[in-house]
Amino acid sequence: MVQVQRTDADAPDAHMLLAEYFEDRTIGFAAQDQVYTPVFPARATFTPPAGAFVVLRDDEGQARGCGGIRRIADGERGVRYEVKHLYLRPDTRGRGWGRLMLEDLERRAREWDARELVLDTHHSLEAAAGLYRTSGFVETERFNENPNATRWYSKALD
Template identity: 50%
Template sequence: MLRWRESRVDEPAAHELLTEYFAGRAAGFPATQGLYRTTFPVPEDFIEPRGVFLIALDESDSALGCGGIRLLESAGVDGLRYEVKHLYLRPDARGQGLGRALLAELESRARAFGATELVLDTNASLQAAGGLYRSSGYSDIPPYNENPNATNWYRKVL
């Protein structure tokens, strides 16, 4: 059974997952785009009500992945805008619908904070992620940030 545990991004379990995520992104980053730029998240951005960071756990309390949402200071088109960040599943947890479940939980948490929309950025090389976002109701939008690792930006009205 899949469970969620709230975590600070600087706690050991979260830091380990984020380190894996960044290492994987750096290793698979398209050479034509230069070097992947790693930026660890600011812990205060992922503390309620500004945000939340979740660790996905299996029935034996093993960490399967993570993801978070944070409030963006810039107002959303329709009101309060939150951003999905660092949605990551360990390789052996992929392909089982866990990413969709984690994204849905983050959307639920954003709604509980009063969010009217969610945005996120990703890289076109992450084809499965792009497919997940589009099939979950996210639409392409113009860039809302200057993330040098991103090639695609998405929005979902909640």
């Protein structure tokens, strides 16, 4: 059975998945003549209730994906968390596992009274954009200075 489990962002499995994610984005950006700037998150960024980091494990217990939420400055709706580093290994995509992780992260944000989830992404990640749109996210104004992002999304949780 596939499981989403909270972990530390610097745990070995989480770090390995983040390194894969950053390598994937670096290659993707290079193909577009752009530079990707990876930043490994500090452990405290994803320590409850400031945030949470999760790893998705397959039926055999192998780490196959990761993602996190972190609290950022409140918005017009109130308490706001940002989705970060949502990643699935390429051979696992299309199984609904990204949605499982996103739903788990949303549940955690709601437990901490979040009224809004936000995220940023790059226009080249069309499958991710599709997941966000079908999960209730809508495009919004830029809310950060992430040099890797070209699109920003939000989802009201009230």
